Amino acid sequence: MGLWVIIRRRWRMLLWVAVLALVAFNAAIFLGVTGPRVREELRRTDDSPHLQVSRKRLNKSAANSSIQNNDDHEPKGGVVDPEVGVRSNKKFSATPAAEAEVKDNHPNGGEDDPESTRGKKIRGDKNTYRDKEVDEDPVEGQQPLVVKEEADHQFVAPRQGRGHGGRANYTITEVDSFVEKFQSRYADSAYEADVDTKYQDFLKRLNALKKKGSRLDSYINNMGKYSWEHFHHGIRQYHLYDPAEGYVEALLKDMATKEIVDVEQKEGGTQIKLMITLEDDGQSLMKPMRFPRDQETLPDHFYFADYERHNAEIAAFHLDMLLGFYRVPPTIGREVNVSRDLHRLANRKLAKTFFISPAGNWCFHGSCSYYCDSSHPICGHPIMLEGSLAAFLPPLKMAKRKTWRNPWKRSYSKHRKAYWEVYDDLCEKVKDKHPYNEGRRLLDIMDMAVFDFLTGNLDRHHYETFQNFGNDTFLLHLDNGRAFGKSNYDCVSCIAPVRQCCMIRLSTLTKLIKLYVGPDSLSQLMRLSLQFDPLNPILYDPHLDALDRRVSKVLHLINSCLMEGKPWDEVIVDDGIT
Ligand SMILES: Nc1ncnc2c1ncn2[C@@H]1O[C@H](COP(=O)(O)OP(=O)(O)OP(=O)(O)O)[C@@H](O)[C@H]1O
Numbered sequence: 001m002g003l004w005v006i007i008r009r010r011w012r013m014l015l016w017v018a019v020l021a022l023v024a025f026n027a028a029i030f031l032g033v034t035g036p037r038v039r040e041e042l043r044r045t046d047d048s049p050h051l052q053v054s055r056k057r058l059n060k061s062a063a064n065s066s067i068q069n070n071d072d073h074e075p076k077g078g079v080v081d082p083e084v085g086v087r088s089n090k091k092f093s094a095t096p097a098a099e100a101e102v103k104d105n106h107p108n109g110g111e112d113d114p115e116s117t118r119g120k121k122i123r124g125d126k127n128t129y130r131d132k133e134v135d136e137d138p139v140e141g142q143q144p145l146v147v148k149e150e151a152d153h154q155f156v157a158p159r160q161g162r163g164h165g166g167r168a169n170y171t172i173t174e175v176d177s178f179v180e181k182f183q184s185r186y187a188d189s190a191y192e193a194d195v196d197t198k199y200q201d202f203l204k205r206l207n208a209l210k211k212k213g214s215r216l217d218s219y220i221n222n223m224g225k226y227s228w229e230h231f232h233h234g235i236r237q238y239h240l241y242d243p244a245e246g247y248v249e250a251l252l253k254d255m256a257t258k259e260i261v262d263v264e265q266k267e268g269g270t271q272i273k274l275m276i277t278l279e280d281d282g283q284s285l286m287k288p289m290r291f292p293r294d295q296e297t298l299p300d301h302f303y304f305a306d307y308e309r310h311n312a313e314i315a316a317f318h319l320d321m322l323l324g325f326y327r328v329p330p331t332i333g334r335e336v337n338v339s340r341d342l343h344r345l346a347n348r349k350l351a352k353t354f355f356i357s358p359a360g361n362w363c364f365h366g367s368c369s370y371y372c373d374s375s376h377p378i379c380g381h382p383i384m385l386e387g388s389l390a391a392f393l394p395p396l397k398m399a400k401r402k403t404w405r406n407p408w409k410r411s412y413s414k415h416r417k418a419y420w421e422v423y424d425d426l427c428e429k430v431k432d433k434h435p436y437n438e439g440r441r442l443l444d445i446m447d448m449a450v451f452d453f454l455t456g457n458l459d460r461h462h463y464e465t466f467q468n469f470g471n472d473t474f475l476l477h478l479d480n481g482r483a484f485g486k487s488n489y490d491c492v493s494c495i496a497p498v499r500q501c502c503m504i505r506l507s508t509l510t511k512l513i514k515l516y517v518g519p520d521s522l523s524q525l526m527r528l529s530l531q532f533d534p535l536n537p538i539l540y541d542p543h544l545d546a547l548d549r550r551v552s553k554v555l556h557l558i559n560s561c562l563m564e565g566k567p568w569d570e571v572i573v574d575d576g577i578t
């Protein structure tokens with residue numbers, strides 16, 4: 001009652017007090033009084049996992065604002081606060097590489113997934129392997145084991161007498177004797193890798209043993225008439241598609257030739273991607289060409305600062321198919337007309353980013369987290385632009401996907417390394433944890449590591465599965481745009497899971513051995529397979545050649561595990577999956 005009387009009597013004064021408080025609060029924000037305090041708070045609690053999450057959010061907004069400011073070469077906003085960005089006292093400018101790095105812990109940790117790996121798992125218990133990252137500067141007196149990327153191919157010798165048809169140009173003496181042992185062990189079995197059979201016949205033999213598993217529930221009675229509908233109907237528990245069923249070829253052809261009727265920017269991920277709708281209502285994900293095929297990743301660039309490569313997406317599809325995985329969505333190259341196929345169909349927001357460059361080329365940049373500004377234009381020559389088109393997976397309302405954090409995820413920071421990059425015992429921890437402690441999952445991770453080693457893809461932060469199939473299912477090999485960046489460089493750390501677990505699936509190993517012994521080498525098979533792409537040549541020779549060299553290195557690694565005394569059946573695991 002008393003309070004009410006005071007309010008009635010003094011309401012004018014109280015109103016003034018409120019107005020003054022509001023003005024003072026705004027002034028405090030304006031003068032940056034609160035900023036240093038927040039940063040100080042973050043610095044003090046740097047290691048709190050809870051706060052790391054907010055730190056990441058701050059990182060995100062810092063990076064976003066720097067990108068907006070970065071438009072037209074002018075980083076108007078000045079420098080990103082290094083305390084907020086990374087654990088470094090050095091100031092850095094808002095260059096794309098810096099932006100990429102500020103966004104430490106890549107986005108897209110499960111945008112589609114209610115049980116997203118992001119946030120929730122980052123907050124996890126400190127003892128889990130997931131959170132451990134290690135400062136690159138060793139603590140005084142401690143010398144962490146740093147996995148060095150290997151550029152040296154000394155131990156891989158050119159095969160005696162070239163001109164042996166399609167056989168690979170590489171041999172390693174220890175591998176030769178390992179292969180002999182393998183061949184005698186599996187002679188006359190389905191896994192036999194004899195020298196005479198053509199690789200495609202050998203693959204057919206293995207494929208005949210493939211289990212298919214169930215279909216996605218929503219597609220059991222839903223076949224449709226178009227190739228993309230057959231593709232969705234054809235998705236099975238153990239593979240994304242079956243090349244023996246004619247729809248894959250038809251789908252590739254449709255994606256390359258059918259009229260484009262709609263274009264949208266695809267949300268999710270970091271770099272620009274377009275969702276292309278064709279006249280048959282089929283959709284595909286387009287990654288535009290950003291630079292020439294012969295331009296390799298710059299030596300001083302971190303892989304996460306590299307552009308995505310459209311040809312890498314195409315090549316990865318062919319490689320995955322040759323390895324009999326069938327885990328990459330069918331992908332094909334296509335030239336589009338920037339004006340007619342894109343600008344004309346784009347919505348206002350996207351259309352606003354189109355322009356004609358000083359050289360007279362049709363360009364655009366779209367809006368996304370990295371490289372979406374006029375200093376990183378995507379340009380036709382002068383109007384035709386190459387891109388990769390990957391068949392769209394079923395919409396999430398028809399087939400939900402689950403996004404999983406890769407246990408061997410990198411740190412996405414130039415100052416810190418992931419735990420597994422420094423210590424070799426991650427596999428011991430992973431092996432005991434769900435879902436890696438049962439079923440096919442761990443061997444699928446090994447397959448993915450072999451695949452990424454062959455392509456040189458360091459960007460495997462997450463992977464996805466179809467929720468409908470539970471855990472007994474294959475892993476989708478999506479997002480291979482950062483592969484094939486360095487032909488003379490073998491990404492040893494990409495194969496760390498295999499090295500640290502000393503484990504590979506028998507069927508995968510036998511395929512690699514077959515490619516090693518011939519008569520067909522992987523480079524030769526890839527060359528032939530890629531010839532069907534309208535944008536051929538997709539890979540230049542040094543990248544094709546690197547595939548053969550890497551095959552021999554995987555075999556060398558498996559042989560080393562056996563030489564260390566690990567039991568054959570524990571290293572080479574027969575889980576019946578081909
Ligand atoms: N063929 C596809 N069909 C439907 N969705 C797809 C397809 N390929 C990718 N996606 C979805 O789009 C997301 C982003 O794609 P992708 O990872 O290729 O883009 P990105 O920009 O390279 O991403 P990141 O920055 O995370 O590396 C993926 O996480 C996936 O969920």
Ligand SMILES: [Mn+2]
Nearest residue numbers: 459479481482
């Ligand atoms: Mn990517």
